[in-house]
Amino acid sequence: MSIKNNFEPLIIVFCCQWCSYAGGDMAGTSHLVYPANVRVIRVPCSGRVSPNLVLRAFQRGADAVLIAGCHPGDCHYISGNNLAYRRFHLFGSFLEFIGIEPERFGFHWISASEGPKFARIMTETTETIRSLGPNLKLRGQR
Amino acid sequence: MKKRIGVFVCSCGSDISSAVEIDAVTAASRRMPGVVYAGDYIYWCSKSGQQMIIDTIKGERLDRMVVASCSPRLHEGTFMKTAASAGMNPYLVEIANIREHCSWVHKDKKEATVKAIALIRAAAAKVARNQELIPFEIPVVPRALVIGGGIAGIQSALDIAEAGYQVDLLERSPSIGGRMAQLETIFPEMDCPARILTPKMLEISSHPDITLYTYTEIEKVTGNVGNFDVTLRLKARSVLIEKCTGCGLCWEKCPVNVESEFDEGLCSRKAIYIPFPQAVPNVSVIDRASCRWFRQGDCAACKKACPPGAVDFNQRDEFLEKNYGVIITATGFDLFKPDTLSQFGCAKHPDMITGLEFERLVNTSGPTAGRLIRPSNGQVPRKVVFIHCVGYHDEKERKSFCSRICCMSSAKHALLFKERYPQTEAYLFYENLCSSGKGFEKFHRRVVEDYGAQYVRGAVSKIKPEGGKLLVHGVDSLNGQELKIEADMVVLAAALIPRSDSLELARLLGIGTDGNGFFSEAHTLLRPVETHKAGIFLAGACQGPKDIAEAVTQASAAASKAIGLLSYDILVSDPCVSQVNSSHCSGCLSCLHVCPYGAISEKIIEERVRGIVFRRLVAEVNEILCRGCGSCTVSCRPGAISLKGWTDEQLIAEVDAICL
């Protein structure tokens, strides 16, 4: 993949299995087209995602990493999404502090019925990262 | 040992194959680490497809598999069962979602094919690290506990008992019946509670499978679905239930008068009393806070008067420990106490009453034998103003919900008033009319057309007591006209609010409350009677304001959920729960603080190092309480906790493979 000319970003999305993953399914059943750059990893709850996994994805060449969970108050496990939100709010600042563009990392609330929102976020993120360029800083050997 | 992974690629008719090169995907799968078989088929989920999977597992000696197909939310369960019937542990199956997350959302066939291969690679990398898991078995105690003896609790208890299970119905007050027993008539059919509620109350007391504990509270709850350990506190009634005949001689002799709770303080009762004539059980109780014997020790009038000798001053609170498979919470609601000063600029006046007080005043067995009178002077009011939604949307009190019954109960009150005293005027101030129930719209129209009640859309700004009347100032927001009504009585439809102790009960039970303090359901749309805690269900107004029809509907729904659980001898629970490796655990207990289910506790272990025994604090997971969210694994400092089925190793392998 030549980096300069037609750069295609790799976007890893951690989706909680109860809401956001189902939101992705909803985008599918509604045939809402979004870029194939996006790859989803299913987790039980956004609260299960550790910073370690996010860093790992960046190191393995992800150009952006998103975490998606149930809306506040809707977490299948009561408060996992709140914990995740707090954790990644701090972690996002940390990434920015060490020189990672804030656009490369995002936390979103996507419910099971928000197929259009899922597709929109995936499209927007892909476009943003396309113009931002590849993640060279954290990437190890791809 | 080398893994033997099989990959089953589905074309899903043409739903996948039209956007993804199936052959290329299958060929690529065959080259993935650990994969010994990859094949495609038009519908793996079909009967023949499943049989082919079974045959392949056996023929190829597969020890785990990936199905690349539709969303795991559709067929993960199907393929787990298929695996199980081929003798493979069902937790050694992973799904790669190449339909909803790929073929249906990407137009470019080349890109979609590359992505499908990446998704399968990730699933194969994960499944290579999956462990065999075996669900736990929890024996179920075949008895239910219903907390709260209002109409909701009564309905739940009867339904469960009718299904053949034992039920304990626990009621805090001396009698069951709840708020419904206080009502005069019931909208929309204008039924009489004595006619429809009393038989149900009697059925409770006579049903062989129902044990009724009145004047009883919950003291402690431990355990979990299938086997809750509950301590009941049977408060001292000071009257022996077995002996009391309910004759009433005791309260005739009792010298102490106290405001009657059942009559909303509109009249008095004695310190020894039966709350209302249809009470179940029909047994007296001594209110020790007001009784002279307990205050001063110089009266025993009731004891002397009681023919069967049922009065027992020495009775003590009794504690009873019982086990239940399921719990239904049906503790109902309280009524908002209107702050008339801040809302209408006038201190509480005797002729300003709440809807529930109105119910008592027009009740044939109420304090005035059904004659509606002004508490201030005993006269029948000529003009009554009914105000809807009092306390609703109250910013200060932070209540932002609709009470659901106020519009209808105000209409009912206007109807009762006009029916009994036709030569009068009734005004109803409303801002929004909520008449969503069956027949409600017709009811409102009837109140206006047949009974001539006058609806005013608008707010009451001020009420001023003047010359023996209540001067009600308001604005009709439909025509902008200011109104001044010289009312004899004002009836406030006070909001339904959570029980004042709802938070304490929620804490005891380990269930959640919503922003307003009502108990919260697990999912508003899809799990409306379950709570977040497995085995605890909600019925009636404790979950949010409801009319009786809704409360009963929910009560029956909760009962059927409970019956569903009780019908199992053994519950099988998801084995994907957290696990502590105590040799790595540092005892920091960060996990304990993030666990939303209280599933983690501390434990002391003994370790022997070079012959010396050390005692050390570690965390321990209660595998039955754990629901498998995985928050603890992230908070764990030494990385000692892992979530089975979603371990770091599995997820990291997935990340690595998906990024390739």
Ligand SMILES: Cc1cc2nc3c(=O)[nH]c(=O)nc-3n(C[C@H](O)[C@H](O)[C@H](O)COP(=O)(O)OP(=O)(O)OC[C@H]3O[C@@H](n4cnc5c(N)ncnc54)[C@H](O)[C@@H]3O)c2cc1C
């Ligand atoms: C003024 C007014 C008029 C109404 N008119 C109508 C009408 O005409 N038609 C209609 O359909 N609905 C009407 N309603 C609504 C109706 O009252 C409720 O729908 C119904 O009472 C809800 O029943 P419930 O069993 O959920 O709660 P409740 O009736 O509140 O019963 C709850 C029971 O639980 C007990 N309890 C509470 N906490 C505990 C505890 N911690 N431990 C043990 N026991 C506990 C209480 O003592 C009570 O007995 C009216 C309500 C009001 C206020």
Ligand code: FES
């Ligand atoms: S289950 Fe969706 S965020 Fe917790």
